[in-house]
Amino acid sequence: MPAPIRLRELIRTIRTARTQAEEREMIQKECAAIRSSFREEDNTYRCRNVAKLLYMHMLGYPAHFGQLECLKLIASQKFTDKRIGYLGAMLLLDERQDVHLLMTNCIKNDLNHSTQYVQGLALCTLGCMGSSEMCRDLAGEVEKLLKTSNSYLRKKAALCAVHVIRKVPELMEMFLPATKNLLNEKNHGVLHTSVVLLTEMCERSPDMLAHFRKVRQLSSSQLVPQLVRILKNLIMSGYSPEHDVSGISDPFLQVRILRLLRILGRNDDDSSEAMNDILAQVATNTETSKNVGNAILYETVLTIMDIKSESGLRVLAINILGRFLLNNDKNIRYVALTSLLKTVQTDHNAVQRHRSTIVDCLKDLDVSIKRRAMELSFALVNGNNVRGMMKELLYFLDSCEPEFKADCASGIFLAAEKYAPSKRWHIDTIMRVLTTAGSYVRDDAVPNLIQLITNSVEMHAYTVQRLYKAILGDYSQQPLVQVASWCIGEYGDLLVSGQCEEEEPIQVTEDEVLDILESVLISNMSASVTRGYALTAIMKLSTRFTCTVNRIKKVVSIYGSSIDVELQQRAVEYNALFKKYDHMRPALLERMPVMEKITTNGPTEIVQTNGETEPAVLETKPPPSGLQPASQANDLLDLLGGSDITPVIPTAPTSKPSSAGGELLDLLGDLNLTGSPVSAPAPQIAQPPFLLDGLSSQPLFNDIAAGIPSITAYNKNGLKIDFTFERSNTNPSVTVITIQASNSTELDMTDFVFQAAVPKTFQLQLLSPSSSVIPAFNSGTITQVIKVLNPQKQQLRMRIKLTYNHKGSAMQDLAEVNNFPPQSWQ
């Protein structure tokens, strides 16, 4: 078998491939050659083959068959073999393959090797891909190496320790004693890696953090002063060629130390105090002409913001950020905006000073900067600057990319709601948002806007006029059209009458209004919901407009056969309204009352969802505005008391048989509305016959039986006792009798006691009476409930005994009641 080609040859050949397919072909050929070479167990060329395999792996081709070969390479004695072997292990193997455990022994031996480079390789590999089992086994070795004097090894050992800690946090204590001396090194490599190790320890475990912070006896072993000292040396020392990066000494180490200081100083006064000076020094002395300096300053600012620094230092930090913002370099501006966003909560006033610069950043070309500037602008809006900011933000909304529009629109709504200086301005702003970014607004914007409009009573004419003008030109933006059609439906009369104080009134005829609404209905661009809004609006206009009622009737009847079920239902119901219930129409379609203000704290409150869904619900059914004041649905019984219900309810009782008298009507009314506030009005209108029939023939609710006549059980000496009956459908053998005792004499009857006895086949339960005094002149009654269990359905008979005091004397009477109606016991 000829010697396998070198890596360079392979790369050269692959580069000559002109298409993806050619490349794949070459690679497959080479893979086959490599595989056969592996099978031959050829030691000399293994290293070359694995190198090629790694290259192909990097290009994205599978190379797992080389894993075992890597292990063999690691086990060999040659350095070049080991090198490629470890590299292959790092790239190809990870915890998921079982093969990696075989490496543990090799690594262990290599960690104790005489050559530091081999040790270094082993440490690197362990630090890169060691699994938790491997780490546990080898942690001791790593710790030993952490203490050697060889700085090359020490720094690698420190990084390996970082990885071990990440994998197996319990081993952290093991490395603690070794860290004591780490910072005494001169070698920057070791310093850097030890700072990383300390950072990792502090981030992982708050105990460690406390340990490092606390004061120890020897001041030289305190962590914070040590770090401060190192940092100072770095800044103050002159030019050192080893560590110089564009004029600054080892900026990477500086940044690391600053980060560790940040972690140590967070929420800790003592440490923060110790750091104040050095932070100020770094902030003022660092050169800002190059990017390096800016990187250090950025880290410094972040640290100052996070620890408990004094206010002078904070102002310094914000000024630095302000300077960043004015810089021409985009990177710096981006970084400044990000950090300002973090600090705007705490140092609001200081950030306000830079508001104009931030607003300018909105116009930047760069997407990342624009996003940051937008978020920051929303955070900065307050009562004073809301008008100016809003103008800028609206302009931004016009010109920004679609991915921003939704966020921007919601942000504008929130800000406008919180800080609107006047209602007109608020409405204007929302309208502007709807016209520019209408299709990106969130769904709850429409009900919110509607609620806002109804609240500002004086602005109705102005609002409807503007909305009308807006959709005249373009009715493709759904939320806008929805709001506009709702408003036109409600306030169409204001629009036509041309009375508007705020703006120049426009002359609109009823026909034109109907034209617009019809075109919305017909248009292909309208969503189903929008069409629903439009149809309802047209219907409402039938009461507001005077000369176009016929046209409206025609439109409504057309949609009675529409394919869209929602529209069809509405149209049919409206038709019915025109035909049978024309007398109810004005009352039903009158103006909506003012909706109560709802908080926007999320939709979980029941009150709010009721309020929120009220407008939505009202749109889906013909809005019986009288029946449903759109406030909280809690006070339903108050609803009953409201005068608006008169259109519907009175028709019901008139056709109801005078069955159980007054209470039944109340019960029915209460239950009617508490049961289902939404569906109740609808059936009353769309299928009124059923409801009214139901009241007479079918028992609507289980526990009420309309139709059992009441009887007078006793009538003597001015005392009259009536029995009223209820049968329970759930338990047919139970009859509930309510007795009512009334007194027609001139004097009250006191200490009234009612007793009853029934035949043995019945069971009787007497509940407590409402009182024991029957007032005179029939001005009041005593009620008491009797429950009779009649399992054998025999005819009810009862003997009653009455005792009371009347005219100063005790009276007593016995009577038998036989005239129970058959329905009460059958």
Added chain:
Amino acid sequence: MIKFFLMVNKQGQTRLSRYYEHVEINKRTMLEAEVIKKCLSRSKDQCSFIEYKDFKLVYRQYAALFVVVGINETENEMAVYELIHNFVEVLDKYFSRVSELDVSFSVSEFHL
């Protein structure tokens, strides 16, 4: 924390890739293609930090080669930016006037 380190040329060919977290091999090519597409579409005036999925990309262009580093939020972006430059300078010193060819041919040396 640095998630990955890539050197990709303008045609989308990966010259060097080092992942510090496990990513499936087929996802890697997809990731690299997406990343390079984002970087290529940027103009010179735009800033070097892009937000991509849940981490940030810091990229820097050297002639026809893009060096892209993926970092998470805890890392200082500007420091990483500097790191990239430092790395390129080191390569320059090692190979004396490094070019893309050197990157392609000396992969193993790069890794170590």
